[in-house]
Amino acid sequence: MTRIVCALPAEARPIVAHLGLEPAGPRLYRGDxxxxxxxxxxxxxxxxxxxxxxxxxxxEPRAWINVGIAGHRDAEIGxxxxxxxxxxxxxxxxxxxxxxxxxxxPGAEVRTVLDVExxxxxxxxxxxxxxxxxxxxxxxxSAELVxxxxxxxxxxxxRAERLSAAGVxxxxxxxLPVLEALRxxxxxxxxxxAARTAVPDGFDDFxxxxxxxxxxxxxxxxxxxRLATLGRPAGPRGFDGAxxxxxxxxxxxxxx
Amino acid sequence: xxxxxxRIYVEDEVADHPRTARIVSRFPRAEVISCGxxxxxxNRRGQDFRLQKRRPALILARKHxxxxxxxxxxxxxxxxxxxxFSHMLNCVYDCRYCFxxxxxxxxxxxxxxxxxxxxxxxxxxxARVGESWFFSGYDCDSLAFEPITxxxxxxxxxxxxxxxxxxxxxxxxxxxxxxxxREPIPNCVVAFSFTPEAVHGELERGVPSVRxxxxxxxDLQRRGWKIxxxxxxxxxxESYRADYGELFEQVFAAVDPxxxxxxxxxxxxxxxxxxxxxxxxxxxxxxxxxxxxxxxGMISLPARDERDLFDFCRDQLGRWVSSxxxxxxxxxxxx
Numbered sequence: 001m002t003r004i005v006c007a008l009p010a011e012a013r014p015i016v017a018h019l020g021l022e023p024a025g026p027r028l029y030r031g032d033x034x035x036x037x038x039x040x041x042x043x044x045x046x047x048x049x050x051x052x053x054x055x056x057x058x059x060e061p062r063a064w065i066n067v068g069i070a071g072h073r074d075a076e077i078g079x080x081x082x083x084x085x086x087x088x089x090x091x092x093x094x095x096x097x098x099x100x101x102x103x104x105x106p107g108a109e110v111r112t113v114l115d116v117e118x119x120x121x122x123x124x125x126x127x128x129x130x131x132x133x134x135x136x137x138x139x140x141x142s143a144e145l146v147x148x149x150x151x152x153x154x155x156x157x158x159r160a161e162r163l164s165a166a167g168v169x170x171x172x173x174x175x176l177p178v179l180e181a182l183r184x185x186x187x188x189x190x191x192x193x194a195a196r197t198a199v200p201d202g203f204d205d206f207x208x209x210x211x212x213x214x215x216x217x218x219x220x221x222x223x224x225x226r227l228a229t230l231g232r233p234a235g236p237r238g239f240d241g242a243x244x245x246x247x248x249x250x251x252x253x254x255x256x
Numbered sequence: 257x258x259x260x261x262x263r264i265y266v267e268d269e270v271a272d273h274p275r276t277a278r279i280v281s282r283f284p285r286a287e288v289i290s291c292g293x294x295x296x297x298x299n300r301r302g303q304d305f306r307l308q309k310r311r312p313a314l315i316l317a318r319k320h321x322x323x324x325x326x327x328x329x330x331x332x333x334x335x336x337x338x339x340x341f342s343h344m345l346n347c348v349y350d351c352r353y354c355f356x357x358x359x360x361x362x363x364x365x366x367x368x369x370x371x372x373x374x375x376x377x378x379x380x381x382x383a384r385v386g387e388s389w390f391f392s393g394y395d396c397d398s399l400a401f402e403p404i405t406x407x408x409x410x411x412x413x414x415x416x417x418x419x420x421x422x423x424x425x426x427x428x429x430x431x432x433x434x435x436x437x438r439e440p441i442p443n444c445v446v447a448f449s450f451t452p453e454a455v456h457g458e459l460e461r462g463v464p465s466v467r468x469x470x471x472x473x474x475d476l477q478r479r480g481w482k483i484x485x486x487x488x489x490x491x492x493x494e495s496y497r498a499d500y501g502e503l504f505e506q507v508f509a510a511v512d513p514x515x516x517x518x519x520x521x522x523x524x525x526x527x528x529x530x531x532x533x534x535x536x537x538x539x540x541x542x543x544x545x546x547x548x549x550x551x552x553g554m555i556s557l558p559a560r561d562e563r564d565l566f567d568f569c570r571d572q573l574g575r576w577v578s579s580x581x582x583x584x585x586x587x588x589x590x591x
Contacts, residue, residue: 084263084289096289096297098364099263100310107263107287143300144307189307196539229545256547 001190002063002183004036005049005137007129010165011068012038014173033187043088043112043132050136061193063145063186064137067179069153069168070110070127073120077158078171080178081108081125083148088131089113095134100144100189104181110148116160125150144189149182151175200224202235209236210245220245223252230256263313265291265364275369276316279404283314293317298345298362306537308363309350314404319343319368324377327391333445333484333518333583335389335422339381342395343368343407349397349428350461352541353489356395358530365401371410378414382421390415393426393447400429408434416441426486430464430472440480445517447484448473450507452499455491459543466506474510483511488522490569491543492561497568504572513576520583521573523566525556 006012012029015021015036021029027038027049039049046066070081084107086095099107111117111124112131120126130148137146151171154160203224206212212220227234234252242248264286270276271290280288291297294317324341332338345366346356357363368374378390392398392411402408408425412434415423423444435446451459453466477483485507493499524543526534528550535544549558556562570582 084287085291094292094296096265096291098303098308098313100307102262102311107289109289138302141302142304142307143302144304192307193304196536225539226545229540229542256545 001060002034002065002186003053003137004034004179005039005046005064005066005129005133006036007039007041007046007068008165008168009038010168011172012036013169014176015067015179018173018176034183039129039133042114042128043130045132046129047132047136050133050140054136054140059197059199061145061190061197062141063183063190064133064141064147065179065182065186066130066133066137066148067172068127068129068150069163069171070125070150071117071120071154071160072108072125072152073123073156075125075152075155077152077155078174079152080105080175081110081150081152082106082182083108083110083125083130083134083150085109086130086134086148087111087124090131093131095131095138097134097147098144099147101185104178104185105149105175108150110150118159120156125152142193145186145193147182147186149175149179200228201233205236206248209239210242210248212245216245216249219249220252223249223256226256227252260311261286261314262311263287263289265289265294265297265313265315267291267294267315267317269318270316270369273316273318273369275371275406279314279316279367279369282404286314291315294366298364298366299360301361303361304537305357305361305363305533309357312346312348313364315364315366316369317366318370319373323368323374324381324390327394330584331391332389333424333520335387337385337388338391339378339388340391340394341374341378343371343374343392344396344401344405346395347397348400349463351428351463352459352461352534352538352543353491353524355526355530357537358526358532358534365396367401367405371407375411375414378421379418382418387420387422389422389424391424391426393424397427397429398425399427399431399434402429402431402434406434412438412441412444415444419443424484428460428463428469430468432472432476435476435481436479440482442482445482445484446473446476447486447518447520449486449488450503451487451489451491452493452496452503454493454495454499459491466503470507470510473507474512477511477515482517483515484518484520485511485516486520486522487569487573488520489524490521490565491524492557492565496565500565500569501572504569504576508576516577516581518581518583519573519577521566521569522584523556523562525554528553528555531555 016029021031024030029036037049039046082103109124110130117126239248294315327338426447547558
């Protein structure tokens with residue numbers, strides 16, 4: 001499952017169409033393995049959007065991607081950049097999204113500002129959500145699964161004021177293959193994490209037969225996982241005479 | 257190995273360091289990213305060592321303090337005063353039994369480029385306490401990254417001029433050029449770590465073959481370098497007798513046992529917190545799933561298996577070497 005956060009409806013529209021997402025609530029779209037949230041403009045709204053979605057996080061690891069437009073002094077309009085550094089211009093705080101895969105496009109430092117940038121002094125991208133999105137998403141997922149993809153939309157020559165909603169959608173649409181490539185990479189990472197934490201076979205069957213406390217159920221999960229690794233999967237059948245969860249756990253320990 | 261580096265983070269403080277410039281120039285295709293302190297990138301909460309191991313980044317940083325530290329109790333090869341120092345955190349290899357995967361959340365390589373500060377601290381330690389051992393290769397492999405770091409190239413001339421300072425380079429690599437291109441240094445021991453072929457194949461990703469490492473150790477020994485052998489950790493398998501028996505035969509077919517400086521043996525052991533983290537990273541790994549015992553916060557093999565394995569290896573090695581060169585390593589680490 002990937003969660004995509006866009007600031008603007010115009011950024012979201014081509015992604016919704018491309019992935020065949022359906023409306024699932026206010027500013028929320030859902031489809032096969034993807035959820036898209038339209039956060040509104042600014043870091044505070046981006047943060048709030050992530051925090052609203054976070055309680056729905058289950059055990060399954062998810063990827064989080066902030067997709068949107070950004071300004072750069074002279075980069076080609078429509079070119080994509082994956083953030084390797086995010087700086088909150090207001091506080092000076094910085095984050096460094098790791099790339100444990102071959103990035104689908106060049107990287108860049110992304111600076112989150114509160115107003116439209118006009119000076120473009122450095123080589124950074126300027127935008128308005130990443131520094132709100134990123135730390136909030138880090139609370140929901142391992143850092144490797146949280147990425148920020150920006151499309152250059154304006155600069156010293158092409159001023160932001162001249163951007164139309166249709167123009168924004170066009171820029172995003174032109175980079176859907178990059179987004180798809182990024183999604184594939186992150187989905188693979190999420191799948192690897194999911195495989196590590198998957199509930200071992202037989203776990204629920206044991207819970208149906210005996211009462212396990214929270215601590216005991218954790219011990220049960222560990223023991224079943226270890227036994228599976230050793231090629232000795234266990235089910236409740238072998239414990240017919242066990243009077244308690246403690247007796248089951250002792251029996252499982254004895255099998256290692 | 258160097259081909260794998262696609263990102264280099266550079267602490268602002270070392271951005272102008274000549275070593276930084278040289279290393280960055282080795283990776284013309286890498287993204288170079290400035291950072292305040294390496295801790296902003298390395299070992300943050302919510303990072304996954306195993307995922308990062310797919311594509312580690314290199315972080316160039318300055319080590320501010322704690323450059324030369326006393327070794328944990330039980331870590332040493334006969335010297336009275338033992339210190340370790342780590343010019344690098346993390347290893348280019350990926351050994352499943354290694355404590356680094358339990359100690360760090362990040363698999364990125366941190367290279368401290370201020371070598372001269374390490375050397376000053378070694379000098380200060382020598383002045384304070386006298387003759388001492390200095391162990392490299394505790395938080396990294398001493399030589400595996402040598403073409404990039406030129407660590408040995410810098411440190412060996414320093415030790416050559418300080419006979420009271422003993423240096424151990426510990427390695428699984430075959431990067432020996434820094435050694436073969438100079439005269440042997442009498443107060444330096446090049447210590448090679450080995451596990452049997454079967455264990456190597458299962459648990460040591462990216463590590464040169466046992467055969468190749470033996471060749472390099474033997475070559476260095478012929479050139480006059482003091483060689484150490486490190487069978488640490490000893491790993492228990494169903495066929496450990498055959499596996500370790502074969503390994504020792506292989507080693508001593510090439511390495512002269514009479515000229516060996518030292519052998520150390522240590523059983524597999526990890527602090528419980530490291531073990532737990534490693535197990536969560538690699539739950540499919542039988543090494544972490546099998547029988548274990550816990551003692552004083554350390555996880556190891558059940559005592560009987562441990563004793564059998566250790567006694568067997570010690571007895572086998574006794575066929576080639578005298579007991580004076582043996583050292584039992586009981587420090588809470590396995591590399």
